[in-house]
Amino acid sequence: MTTTEPAPTEAEERPVGFGRLLRKEDPRLIRGMGKFVDDIQMPGMLHLAILRSPMAHAKIVSIDKSAAEAHPKVVAVITGEDLAEQGLAWMPTLSNDVQAVLATDKVRFQHQEVAFVVAEDRYSARDALELIEVDYEWIDPVVDVRSAMDADTPVIRDDLEGKTDNHIFDWETGDEAATNAIFESADVVVSEEIIYPRVHPAPMETCGCVADVERVSGQLTLWSTTQAPHAHRTVYALVAGLPEHKIRVIAPDIGGGFGNKVPIYPGYVCAIVASLVIGKPVKWMEDRTENLVSTGFARDYVMQGEIAATKDGKILAVRTNVLADHGAFNGVAAPTKYPAGFFGVFTGSYDLEAAYCKMQAVYTNKAPGGVAYACSFRITEAVYLIERIVDCLAYELEMDPAELRLKNFIQPDQFPYESKTGWVYDSGDYEPAMRLAMEMAGYDELRREQAEKREKGELMGIGISFFTEAVGAGPRKDMDILGLGMADGCELRIHPTGKAVVRLSVKTQGQGHETTFAQIVAEEIGIPPEDIEVIHGDTDNTPFGLGTYGSRSTPVSGAAAALVTRKVRDKAQIIASGMLEVSVADLEWVKGSFHVKGDPSKSVTIQDIAMKAHGAGDLPEGIEGGLEAQICYNPENLTYPFGAYICVVDIDPGTAVVKVRRFIAVDDCGTQINPMIIEGQVHGGLADGVGMAMMEMIAFDEDGNCLGGSLMDYLIPTALETPDWETGHTVTPSPHHPIGAKGIGESATVGSPPAVVNAIVDALKPYGIRHADMPLTPSRVWETMRGNHTPPI
Amino acid sequence: MQVTMTVNGNEVSEEIEPRHLLVHFIRDQLGLTGTHWGCDTSNCGTCVVLIDGEPTKSCTTLAAMTGGHEVTTVEGLEVDNVLDPVQEGFMQCHGLQCGFCTPGMMLTARALLDSNPNPSEDVIREAISGQICRCTGYSTIVRSIQWAAEHESAVSIGSPA
Ligand code: FES
Ligand code: FES
Secondary structure (H helix, E strand, O other), rough: OOOOOOOOOOOOOOOOOOOOOOOOOOOHHHOOOOHHHOOOOOOOEEEEEEEEEOOEEEEEEEEOOHHHHOOOOOEEEHHHHHHHHOOOOOOOOOOEEEEOOOOOOOEOOOOOOOEEEEEEEHHHEEEEEEEEEEEEEOHHHHOHHHHHHOOOOOOOOOOOOOOOOOEEEEEEEEOOHHHHHHHHHHOOOEEEEEEEEEOOOOOOOOOOOEEEOOOOOOEEEEEEEEOOOHHHHHHHHHHHOOOOOHHEEEEEEEOOOOOOOOOHHHHHHHHHHHHHHOOOEEEOOOHHHHHHHOOEEEEEEEEEEEEOOOOOEEEEEEEEEEEEEOOOOOOOOOOOOOOOOOHHHOOOOOOOOOEEEEEEEOOOOOOOOEOOOOOOOHHHHHHHHHHHHHHHHHHOOOOOOOHHHHEEEOOOOOOOOOEEEEOOOOOOOOOHHHHHHHHOHHHHHHHHHHHHHHHHOOEEEEEEEEEEEEEOOOOOOOOOEEEEOOEEEEEEOOOOOEEEEEEEEEOOOOOOOHHHHHHHHHHHHHOHHEEEEEEEEOOOOOOOOOOOOOOOHHHHHHHHHHHHHHHHHHHHHHHHHEEEEEEEEEEEEEEOEEEEEEEEEEEEEEHHHHHHHHHHOOOEEEEEEEEEEEEEOOOOOOOOOEHHHHHHEEEEOOOOOOEEEEEEEEEEOOOOOOHHHHHHHHHHHHHHHHHHHHHHOOOEEOOOOOOOOOOOOOOOOOOOOOOOOOEEEEOOOOOOOOOEOOOOOOOOHHHHHHHHHHHHHHHHHHHHOOOOOOOHHHHHHHHOOOOOOOOOO | EEEEEEEEEEEEEEEEEEEEEHHHHHHOOOOOOOOOOOOOOOOOOEEEEOOEEEEEEEHEEEEHHHOOOEOOOOOHOOOOEEEHHHHHHHHHHHOOOOOOHHHHHHHHHHHHHHHHHOOOHHHHHHOOOOOOOOOOHHHHHHHHHHHHHHOOOOOOOOOOO
16 A cells, blocks of 8 residues: 655666556657647548537528538538438437437537538638528527426427427336335435536547548548547448448547547538548547537436435435436437446445435437546446435434444455445455545544634535445446447467567557556566557457446456457467477466476576467477467456545635645555556546536526536636645455456546535535535535525536 | 748748637648647647747737747757656656647746746646646646756756657
8 A cells, every 4th residue: 555656756667567667658748749630631631610509499490501602612511401311410329319410400409510511721611600591490498407307398309209208218226115114214314415417528639530531442531539449430330331341440649538539429420421422531620619518428417315324323225316417319328228327336335225216317408428527337426426425414413424434334255245236346345445545634633623623613624435436347248338249359469579569449548558558468478568569549450349438448458458468378388388398287487488397497488489489390289370369358247446535625714715625545446557557547537526526517597508618617627726636545356357457547536526525515514514516616615605505407 | 921930949931821820820830730729718728839938828829929939839848859857757757648738738847947947836836727637637747847847957868768
């Protein structure tokens, strides 16, 4: 266990496998030599810009594009009707709904795509948008999620046959009768409406693509900001009817994803269509407003949370009723059987007797999306619910929130633990993580300081959150997206000189795959990471797999990388047995070479074996030349990382400005591959948590106008709102993952919002405050202090 | 119109439209794509370059306004195959993940260290507060700049690339 990793003072020895290793990605990125989508220039390349609806809900009466077409630099102007003629006006979403590529009948959210222009340069394309005249006829928008199912509400999706309301799905999990019975007889029941407002991942690079269709061969190459190149290729094949072998999707350097680059957006389809029709490469790059107002949002859950407990603080049951706002099209990227993602883990890290959740999802006149922003498939919402309601219980019982959690944890001997909603937690040891966080924070001392400050009327808060995630989707027996099993392939080739290339189906957006995957292979086969090239983000050059999101790269693709390396090593062992003239069983693997058992002087290195595998001379019987393998890994279970977070805040009673003074994060992601990268992943997620808890929200006015459409309105934390993070870790390996790793990408984004909110609410305890909804901006804190707290939606 | 300026020590003279933003001029016309673009409202700082040594948002600057001035982009930080200590610091301290904000952050750091060789953590945070990083949570960026400050005197550090 360590605390904050210090900046290194001198060059350290480079590990052959796991350990702190500087990133292979960095030398190009620090020189400005990365290749992002917008960096791509091609001869004759045209620029595409999208005209968007100013209204949230309106009938399209007419579109006049003649003036735009007359612009001297415009090559084409395309409307929904033009696309409809080709059968391309609608496309499938990742949830088996459909979404308009360009609106034909009516617009269903403000900034929906209505037409596009292709022009010789990006300025002219934008100029021409202003020349398109669209006549809209206003329809009352459905903005308030709570009234979306009211009888007299306009029906948003009248494109769906027989649709008479705004209902998407009802979903439930757990045992309703058993849960209700416990609630009826429990000593203490606490209820609270807990809202997780709509937020947006807002990666620093917006979404975009360059589509290039070769006229003669029909080959499409698409450079795209995608976290899931293979899945996207298959969807394009389904939408455009292009054969898959004629589609190459390349995800070059990606400027952050956080789930925002999982869905397929109309802009990608428009660019492909434009290149197909015009026969030239076409670039589409959205601006920041377009990114915020139209691409994958996150959360938007109104949760009625209830918790039942004994009066001495044994938690018995949790119950929740959720209303989910999915926007105008159901574009959630979640496994088919899990319309609410993995929200079912809302029972958290606690050993309960029963739990029940009931959920309804509805359409509203807002942008589609739903699973994005590092949420591990809705675990963010689940963790926020349980960690907030547990704090409400602590408030009612007048119990210390750390003590309450420690009293209710699932115990180490209970793993694998089946939760009351049917999730099998692979491994966990919660108390040491909680104790470490408390020790790092100086918890008791902080509580003493708080008591003193309260005496003086100063506002200081200490917030705790303990989360368990379920990541690494997922076992193909019950997880697919659009019918595609959630497995990942991996291919490893060892060259004759002992250098290697490993090809992945996943794709980094900053997580450092080029480094960590080289380390996984290095750990398994003893070739130094610098001799291992990682290829990813190119469907023509990598095996099939579902991509990087939901913290699945290490749990799924990382396992594939370890197993494919073991497969190669097994073959290497047979070749080594021939070289050393002993039986396979007489060989012992010591990282990087095979030794004859009992005689270490007789050994061959993996490099010797690689040369032998490709060289002249006989190989053991039945063994082909070469040293390479490919596998497709199907995880047997999800992995369950966990962590204990403590946040300390000070609030200025005169201005209600909240200062995050300290943040202590102890994470357990199982076996660690590169602690430096893990720490970085945690830091980024913690900043997200501060943002969501205190600043970020995509709000709408009553007409459905999006109020979060720029970085002036949608506030993201800077270096001034964030503290110097203090991190630590415990290691509880996953029993079913070949190297015991669990995934870390989203842990902190999931775990930190409740810690920050719990800290702020704790600071406001002298005002009798038990709950306040995010985002806790100064004005919302100010109102809360005055007893005027209102829900954000 | 014609505009002439110095970019990374080289004089460039190009025909532009008066409305061309400096960021587009640098990226599209000069092909220096290390300078990025990330917002419409001058908030993100991924476009920061140095104009006469001052960090400047190139998305909010007309190329025409830069005539006669000296522009430094990320491509100008490495001189004769020797990395700037700031670049080295970002690698050593994991100051970048996706690398999209990084060029702007490094240029601001360079300008800060030029005027204040030994800045405190608070001063560093203030200096980069007009720029957003969505990946790192800033602590490692702060450490990277501190690393550079400490190593500023050691000129030939070399690259582990
Ligand atoms: S592009 Fe965002 S500030 Fe310049
Ligand atoms: S490294 Fe990705 S935005 Fe800063």
